[in-house]
Amino acid sequence: MSVERTRARVFGDVAAPRSxxxxxxxxxxxxxxxxxxxxxxxxxxxxxxxxxxxxxTEIIEDVGGGEMTYPYGTDLLTARRAAIP
Numbered sequence: 001m002s003v004e005r006t007r008a009r010v011f012g013d014v015a016a017p018r019s020x021x022x023x024x025x026x027x028x029x030x031x032x033x034x035x036x037x038x039x040x041x042x043x044x045x046x047x048x049x050x051x052x053x054x055x056x057t058e059i060i061e062d063v064g065g066g067e068m069t070y071p072y073g074t075d076l077l078t079a080r081r082a083a084i085p
Contacts, residue, residue: 011079021073028060031068 026034032053044052060068 012082014079018076032057
């Protein structure tokens with residue numbers, strides 16, 4: 001939702017958005033465990049998640065030397081509630 005639409009609907013005094021980025025290093029096992037928490041993987045047929053996790057683990061071990069760095073980012077938007085008429 002754009003800052004303008006947010007301000008027009010519910011909020012006033014919307015601050016400029018701030019973006020934050022960071023990187024997290026994972027070993028193959030830890031990242032594979034993290035993947036199992038992703039909700040979109042729960043919709044895969046029964047054997048597919050295991051194959052996916054195994055393939056990802058193998059790639060991290062073979063290509064990344066057992067580790068990988070995953071970039072993260074998030075945006076923060078703060079505002080004050082508009083006065084209720």
